[in-house]
Amino acid sequence: MQTFFNMAKLLRSLRFIDEKSVNSPRDYIYNGFEIFEKPENFNEEIDESIDCSGMMASRGWIDLRCVTAEPGEEHKESLESLGELLAYSGFTKAVVLPNTHPAVQTKNEIQFLKTKSEHWTTELIVNAAATKDCKGEDFTDILDLHHQGVNIFGDGLNPLSNPDRLMKVLQYLQKFDGVLFDHSYEPLLSLFGQMHEGEVSTRIGMKGIPNIAEDIAIQKNLEILRYAGGSVHFQTLSTGAAVESVRKAKKEGLKVTADVSIYQLLFLDEDLSGFDANLKVVPPFRGKEERAALIEGLKDGTIDAIVSNHQPQDFDAKHMEFDLAQPGMIGLQTFLPGLVKLSDELDWPLLIGKITSGPLRVLKVKEMSLSEITVFDPSETWQYDKRSNLSLSANHPWYGTTVKGKVKFLINGERFVKL
Amino acid sequence: MSQLSTRHLLGIKDITSEDIRLIFETADNFKEVLNRPIKKVPSLRDITIANIFFENSTRTRLSFELAEKRLSADVVNFSSSTSSVKKGETLTDTVNNILSMKVDMVVMRHSSPGAPHFLSKNISANIVNAGDGTHEHPTQALLDAFSIREKLGDVMGKKVAIIGDILHSRVALSNIFCLQKLGAEVMVCGPTTLIPKHIASLGVKVEMDVKKALQWCDVANILRIQLERQQIKYFPSLREYSLYFGVNKKMLDQLDKEIVIMHPGPINRGVELNSDVADSEHSIILQQVENGVAVRMAVLYLLAGVR
Numbered sequence: 085m086q087t088f089f090n091m092a093k094l095l096r097s098l099r100f101i102d103e104k105s106v107n108s109p110r111d112y113i114y115n116g117f118e119i120f121e122k123p124e125n126f127n128e129e130i131d132e133s134i135d136c137s138g139m140m141a142s143r144g145w146i147d148l149r150c151v152t153a154e155p156g157e158e159h160k161e162s163l164e165s166l167g168e169l170l171a172y173s174g175f176t177k178a179v180v181l182p183n184t185h186p187a188v189q190t191k192n193e194i195q196f197l198k199t200k201s202e203h204w205t206t207e208l209i210v211n212a213a214a215t216k217d218c219k220g221e222d223f224t225d226i227l228d229l230h231h232q233g234v235n236i237f238g239d240g241l242n243p244l245s246n247p248d249r250l251m252k253v254l255q256y257l258q259k260f261d262g263v264l265f266d267h268s269y270e271p272l273l274s275l276f277g278q279m280h281e282g283e284v285s286t287r288i289g290m291k292g293i294p295n296i297a298e299d300i301a302i303q304k305n306l307e308i309l310r311y312a313g314g315s316v317h318f319q320t321l322s323t324g325a326a327v328e329s330v331r332k333a334k335k336e337g338l339k340v341t342a343d344v345s346i347y348q349l350l351f352l353d354e355d356l357s358g359f360d361a362n363l364k365v366v367p368p369f370r371g372k373e374e375r376a377a378l379i380e381g382l383k384d385g386t387i388d389a390i391v392s393n394h395q396p397q398d399f400d401a402k403h404m405e406f407d408l409a410q411p412g413m414i415g416l417q418t419f420l421p422g423l424v425k426l427s428d429e430l431d432w433p434l435l436i437g438k439i440t441s442g443p444l445r446v447l448k449v450k451e452m453s454l455s456e457i458t459v460f461d462p463s464e465t466w467q468y469d470k471r472s473n474l475s476l477s478a479n480h481p482w483y484g485t486t487v488k489g490k491v492k493f494l495i496n497g498e499r500f501v502k503l
Numbered sequence: 504m505s506q507l508s509t510r511h512l513l514g515i516k517d518i519t520s521e522d523i524r525l526i527f528e529t530a531d532n533f534k535e536v537l538n539r540p541i542k543k544v545p546s547l548r549d550i551t552i553a554n555i556f557f558e559n560s561t562r563t564r565l566s567f568e569l570a571e572k573r574l575s576a577d578v579v580n581f582s583s584s585t586s587s588v589k590k591g592e593t594l595t596d597t598v599n600n601i602l603s604m605k606v607d608m609v610v611m612r613h614s615s616p617g618a619p620h621f622l623s624k625n626i627s628a629n630i631v632n633a634g635d636g637t638h639e640h641p642t643q644a645l646l647d648a649f650s651i652r653e654k655l656g657d658v659m660g661k662k663v664a665i666i667g668d669i670l671h672s673r674v675a676l677s678n679i680f681c682l683q684k685l686g687a688e689v690m691v692c693g694p695t696t697l698i699p700k701h702i703a704s705l706g707v708k709v710e711m712d713v714k715k716a717l718q719w720c721d722v723a724n725i726l727r728i729q730l731e732r733q734q735i736k737y738f739p740s741l742r743e744y745s746l747y748f749g750v751n752k753k754m755l756d757q758l759d760k761e762i763v764i765m766h767p768g769p770i771n772r773g774v775e776l777n778s779d780v781a782d783s784e785h786s787i788i789l790q791q792v793e794n795g796v797a798v799r800m801a802v803l804y805l806l807a808g809v810r
Binding site: 281282283285286287288289290291292294358359361400403404405406407408 | 516593594595613615616617618620621635636637638639673676699700701702704705
């Protein structure tokens with residue numbers, strides 16, 4: 085990775101994509117701060133001319149859900165490795181979940197994250213815990229944390245399943261128009277569950293997590309939203325009924341948004357027949373019908389964003405019996421290869437919208453400047469292995485395989501990063 | 504065919520109906536051996552087998568050990584009532600430590616579904632699954648089907664009702680796969696809370712009324728209530744279970760036909776099965792136990808052949 089500061093570049097034959105269209109190849113100028121189409125009579129000096137034939141570019145990508153294991157389990161992912169990973173994976177902004185040890189719940193942890201990410205190319209957006217230690221009980225000092233610049237609250241990997249707590253957080257956040265991020269599911273209906281409940285779980289004798297664990301939680305939380313007001317963002321939807329509930333709520337005008345994990349769109353429950361613990365995730369991979377409903381939700385705008393849901397687990401946390409292994413999958417370096425696979429089914433403008441304008445809506449940011457740009461090659465292949473892996477963990481089933489799609493450059497303001 | 508299509512017996516799902524028939528034919532021969540005055544054959548001499556049991560077991564471990572000894576294998580036993588990971592050692596470490604002592608085959612029981620599959624990807628020895636959590640118990644299903652074949656002549660076309668705690672039963676799943684591969688019809692019966700919601704997707708009938716199940720079937724395989732595997736409450740009390748789902752002699756007398764009663768053991772007498780049935784002429788429970796040794800001898804002998 086090479087970072088250049090305030091240096092002018094000419095990017096030749098680059099196809100720019102936004103949420104509406106893919107432009108034909110054109111030349112662009114990066115002037116050391118932002119990019120623009122090269123004017124016909126452009127005579128200013130540039131430091132480097134780069135052939136971008138075959139490459140695509142869009143506004144910088146935004147990930148609404150990734151985990152750092154620092155502090156607490158730095159051997160799985162440190163803030164240093166996460167910063168490098170995010171840049172390599174094409175993200176100029178990323179929401180980092182509060183599930184560290186200690187959880188992100190006081191000014192100290194927020195200051196720690198800010199200090200550690202100062203040198204990052206990617207802007208770290210803090211999702212502070214809504215309740216202490218993300219346990220769903222006592223509130224954190226929400227207003228105090230907001231004065232440290234935090235607008236997103238939620239317990240990250242843990243659902244805020246106590247309806248009273250959820251209602252009060254929604255009410256409390258209204259003072260500054262904050263957003264509650266929640267991965268909603270009913271824990272009592274997921275007890276001891278290891279994977280999606282269906283034919284496959286029955287066949288392999290594994291305790292299942294039924295769709296209704298999520299369906300009921302989304303319905304319940306939407307009722308609370310209807311009563312209490314405020315804004316909620318549902319993370320990592322996995323069922324058709326949940327998508328339908330969000331669709332209706334949006335039509336009704338409730339302030340609700342939603343996202344889906346990229347790997348939820350790439351794997352199914354039937355992939356778990358071989359007991360590969362790398363495929364153990366929450367929410368679990370579900371069946372074809374649920375996946376089709378998620379795709380439909382992306383197409384009609386019910387689902388606003390696609391997230392990496394990057395959850396590092398080290399070898400020892402995964403290399404064991406399936407029911408004893410920790411859940412989670414990393415998803416940053418494989419994010420673009422995942423998009424490339426999805427591009428057979430969903431067009432590029434739609435996919436790009438889900439990682440640019442869609443997340444911006446969720447974050448309540450009106451416009452993104454042209455100073456954040458991701459340039460990528462959707463057809464370049466590379467070996468995803470020990471040498472190329474930038475994460476401290478390797479819990480992804482594609483690890484050790486050849487993948488397609490590589491991020492080439494990342495622009496964030498005065499930084500131009502060659503990857 | 505004289506060889507199995509696999510080098511491990513991880514589950515009935517993973518073997519073919521030809522494999523099952525080969526195991527039965529081989530078990531026929533070993534059953535004859537077991538009735539001789541000298542019950543031992545030298546087939547697995549110089550083969551070392553480790554019985555690794557991470558869950559309590561009496562009859563399965565004993566049955567395997569007898570089968571191994573009657574085949575002249577060298578046998579080592581390792582038992583622990585908790586998973587090795589809870590003691591701070593991983594499953595692969597535990598097993599590799601044992602394998603370092605030059606063990607050729609591993610018979611393993613474990614509380615985690617898929618544990619033998621995981622192990623098969625990480626060690627070189629042949630593995631026989633002696634029960635993995637709520638997943639499979641392949642040798643039990645083989646001995647059950649072998650016993651049906653012995654009693655009724657064939658498994659093909661027979662109606663078998665599996666009654667009881669289907670949700671927590673590895674015996675039920677393996678039996679379903681095995682009986683279907685051999686052409687039997689299968690029904691499961693029990694309280695709805697103990698029947699997996701999607702069990703019908705496996706092609707079995709589902710019944711909640713025990714009397715109707717008994718009337719339908721040729722063979723009733725009564726399963727044990729797995730209180731040790733039930734992490735939460737699934738029915739109000741053993742008394743109520745016994746009253747509404749237990750099988751007694753009166754129920755059998757009301758049928759217009761004779762049916763065969765099976766149970767994988769150990770029986771909770773007075774809960775899922777009354778003594779007047781367990782000890783009756785309908786019951787082939789002890790023949791199942793006897794056949795268990797012959798079937799396990801066949802499995803070990805045939806797997807040794809594909810080493």
